[in-house]
Every structure is written in structure tokens, then in C-alpha cells.
Amino acid sequence: MAENTLRPVGRVESTLTDRTAAPRQPDEGAPDAWLVFDDRYASALDGLTPGTDVLLLTWLDRADRDTLAVHPRGDATRPLTGVFATRAPDRPNPIGLHTVHILAVAGTRVHVRNLEALDGTPILDVKPLLTPDR
Amino acid sequence: MAENTLRPVGRVESTLTDRTAAPRQPDEGAPDAWLVFDDRYASALDGLTPGTDVLLLTWLDRADRDTLAVHPRGDATRPLTGVFATRAPDRPNPIGLHTVHILAVAGTRVHVRNLEALDGTPILDVKPLLTPDR
Numbered sequence: 001m002a003e004n005t006l007r008p009v010g011r012v013e014s015t016l017t018d019r020t021a022a023p024r025q026p027d028e029g030a031p032d033a034w035l036v037f038d039d040r041y042a043s044a045l046d047g048l049t050p051g052t053d054v055l056l057l058t059w060l061d062r063a064d065r066d067t068l069a070v071h072p073r074g075d076a077t078r079p080l081t082g083v084f085a086t087r088a089p090d091r092p093n094p095i096g097l098h099t100v101h102i103l104a105v106a107g108t109r110v111h112v113r114n115l116e117a118l119d120g121t122p123i124l125d126v127k128p129l130l131t132p133d134r
Numbered sequence: 135m136a137e138n139t140l141r142p143v144g145r146v147e148s149t150l151t152d153r154t155a156a157p158r159q160p161d162e163g164a165p166d167a168w169l170v171f172d173d174r175y176a177s178a179l180d181g182l183t184p185g186t187d188v189l190l191l192t193w194l195d196r197a198d199r200d201t202l203a204v205h206p207r208g209d210a211t212r213p214l215t216g217v218f219a220t221r222a223p224d225r226p227n228p229i230g231l232h233t234v235h236i237l238a239v240a241g242t243r244v245h246v247r248n249l250e251a252l253d254g255t256p257i258l259d260v261k262p263l264l265t266p267d268r
Contacts, residue, residue, distance in 0.1 A: 044202040047219030068178040084260035085181030093258040124227040126218035
């Protein structure tokens with residue numbers, strides 16, 4: 001049985017360094033960024049293709065894991081809502097889910113478009129967008 | 135900084151008990167199932183609505199975390215591919231990602247349609263499908 005400890009496989013390299021300045025969604029001005037994988041995971045990257053979109057899973061390591069309800073988008077006029085009904089980063093298991101477009105692959109460095117994750121954010125996983133045959 | 139240990143927030147209750155019998159995708163015959171959350175996370179569920187689709191994140195606790203490349207769908211005639219370019223459950227951080235339709239919410243039990251996760255699978259998170267305003 002897999003133990004419950006995450007193994008970061010790499011880090012995000014980005015010009016975004018401040019949580020308060022981070023856009024809430026990628027279409028709100030997120031910069032291009034690099035996904036820098038540890039060398040030991042090189043073979044796991046085999047098959048990632050520039051020009052395709054993939055799902056990136058990150059660990060939002062600056063999140064508050066004890067938050068269970070929030071005002072959506074931090075707007076106090078909106079009713080308090082359970083975090084499972086929102087995309088708020090503060091939640092028991094703060095896993096970030098991002099659809100990114102691969103611009104280039106250079107060894108264990110992958111350049112992607114419009115990523116709203118902060119510099120240094122641990123990378124957990126990459127998955128293809130769902131296609132029935134993979 | 136959030137430590138790297140997952141906190142399961144509930145478990146899947148399903149008639150699927152055998153990994154070898156589990157469908158690879160939900161449209162390949164997955165049964166309806168219950169998401170049973172721990173009582174302490176009740177407030178995090180507030181806002182989940184029957185009739186809507188959500189993303190469910192699970193921890194595939196029977197996965198092999200040392201697998202870095204696979205033959206897609208276990209078909210040896212297909213070329214060995216890095217796990218980050220496949221949806222194989224065996225991967226360094228075996229997080230399962232499922233789009234499920236909520237049939238009913240009863241306290242901390244949520245009934246969902248067509249879930250390909252095994253009985254007892256830990257639940258990590260629930261997120262709405264991406265909508266810009268949440």
C-alpha cells in the first residue's frame with residue numbers, strides 16, 4: 001500500500017513569487033514558466049510533446065490546510081462556501097490542478113504557457129488530458 | 135509551509151474491490167458509488183449540489199510508486215511511455231482524477247455516478263469543474 005507522503009518530482013520556475021499578486025485563474029495574466037524535474041524522473045517524461053496540452057498537478061505548499069469554508073474569491077459579500085465547492089487554494093489537501101500548453105521540452109525542463117503557480121511550487125504529477133486510449 | 139503528508143478526508147464506498155477488474159475509464163462500465171467523508175469535513179461540503187459534475191481527487195493507495203514508464207493500457211505491443219504521458223495508476227504520486235456527476239448529498243455521504251475507484255480508496259479533494267467566477 002502506498003504511504004501517504006508526497007514525493008515532489010520537480011519544481012516550478014516562474015517570475016511569480018508573491019501569493020497576493022498571483023492571478024486566480026491562468027487567463028487572468030499568468031506568465032509562461034518552466035517545469036524543472038529532478039533527473040531521476042527523466043524517463044517519466046518520455047512522450048511529453050511540445051504543442052500539446054497536459055494537466056499539471058502541484059502541491060500548493062503555502063496554503064492553509066485547516067480552512068474548510070471560504071468566501072469565494074475572497075469577496076466577503078459572497079456567502080461562506082465549503083472549500084470542496086470552490087477552487088480556493090486553502091483546503092485540507094492543497095493540490096493545484098492546471099491545464100498547461102507545452103511550448104518546449106529540453107531534457108528534464110519543460111516550458112509551459114500561462115501557469116498561475118508560484119516560483120518554487122512542488123510538482124506532483126503530469127497527466128495527459130483524458131483520451132480514452134491511453 | 136504545508137507539510138508533504140496527505141490527509142484523507144473520506145473514503146470511496148463501492149462494489150469495485152479488485153484492481154484487475156476495475157475499468158480503465160468511467161465510460162467502460164464503472165458503477166455508481168458513495169463518497170463517505172469524515173464528519174470533521176462536513177462544512178467543506180457545503181455548496182455541493184446534486185445534478186452537477188465535480189472533479190474528485192483520490193489517492194490510489196494500491197499503486198506502485200516506483201514505476202516511471204509503462205506500456206499504455208498494459209498492451210505490450212505499444213511502446214514504453216513515460217507515466218507523465220499516460221493515465222496509468224502506477225506513478226510517483228498516484229493521484230486519481232475523476233469527473234463525477236453528483237446524484238445525491240446526504241449529510242457527509244455523496245452519491246456519484248460511474249466512479250472507477252476501488253472500494254476503500256482514500257478521498258483527497260473535491261473541486262468544481264473550472265468556472266472563472268469561483
